[in-house]
Amino acid sequence: DSGVTQTPKHLITATGQRVTLRCSPRSGDLSVYWYQQSLDQGLQFLIQYYNGEERAKGNILERFSAQQFPDLHSELNLSSLELGDSALYFCASSIPRDNEQFFGPGTRLTVL
Amino acid sequence: GQNIDQPTEMTATEGAIVQINCTYQTSGFNGLFWYQQHAGEAPTFLSYNVLDGLEEKGRFSSFLSRSKGYSYLLLKELQMKDSASYLCAVWDNYGQNFVFGPGTRLSVLP
Numbered sequence: 001d002s003g004v005t006q007t008p009k010h011l012i013t014a015t016g017q018r019v020t021l022r023c024s025p026r027s028g029d030l031s032v033y034w035y036q037q038s039l040d041q042g043l044q045f046l047i048q049y050y051n052g053e054e055r056a057k058g059n060i061l062e063r064f065s066a067q068q069f070p071d072l073h074s075e076l077n078l079s080s081l082e083l084g085d086s087a088l089y090f091c092a093s094s095i096p097r098d099n100e101q102f103f104g105p106g107t108r109l110t111v112l
Numbered sequence: 113g114q115n116i117d118q119p120t121e122m123t124a125t126e127g128a129i130v131q132i133n134c135t136y137q138t139s140g141f142n143g144l145f146w147y148q149q150h151a152g153e154a155p156t157f158l159s160y161n162v163l164d165g166l167e168e169k170g171r172f173s174s175f176l177s178r179s180k181g182y183s184y185l186l187l188k189e190l191q192m193k194d195s196a197s198y199l200c201a202v203w204d205n206y207g208q209n210f211v212f213g214p215g216t217r218l219s220v221l222p
Contacts, residue, residue: 042213043201
């Protein structure tokens with residue numbers, strides 16, 4: 001158990017819909033990272049937040065957005081869902097000035 | 113652009129040593145990471161290299177040569193539980209982006 005929690009564990013929805021994935025980092029971790037992992041694309045970095053501010057932006061689509069709240073939990077919003085958005089979405093956290101990221105168990109999103 | 117290459121699959125025997133190579137091309141290198149991922153599970157951090165040389169951590173070691181754009185992960189005294197995918201990732205300071213390789217699936221046989 002890494003100490004990072006993600007909800008829900010599984011999510012099944014339809015094309016065109018919008019969903020929100022939630023992540024609670026380990027106690028004391030200020031950075032939160034979001035990743036997408038699909039079979040054909042491997043692990044893709046989406047976005048990083050540090051203490052509420054966006055720090056780095058990777059391959060995140062415009063239909064996706066994220067935020068980190070004052071209590072440091074983070075949400076990833078996915079809208080206008082397409083079949084190709086079906087994937088495992090991981091959240092990870094780390095403490096300041098540390099390169100080790102701790103991954104949550106992931107949310108498996110299925111878009112039908 | 114950014115590109116990371118790793119072998120797709122490797123097989124080794126329990127108790128042996130295996131080396132998983134990773135080559136990368138990136139515009140603003142600022143560190144290389146190795147992660148282990150068992151099927152159906154989240155990745156777990158193994159190592160981080162930002163300077164040239166070898167970093168040793170128990171049975172696992174990671175090497176980096178920045179001039180060659182090359183790294184390897186060395187696993188000694190292989191155990192069955194080491195059967196997993198090993199992901200090489202580079203932090204690109206220019207693009208402010210983590211770039212992951214496709215992963216190497218390692219099978220450890222008895």
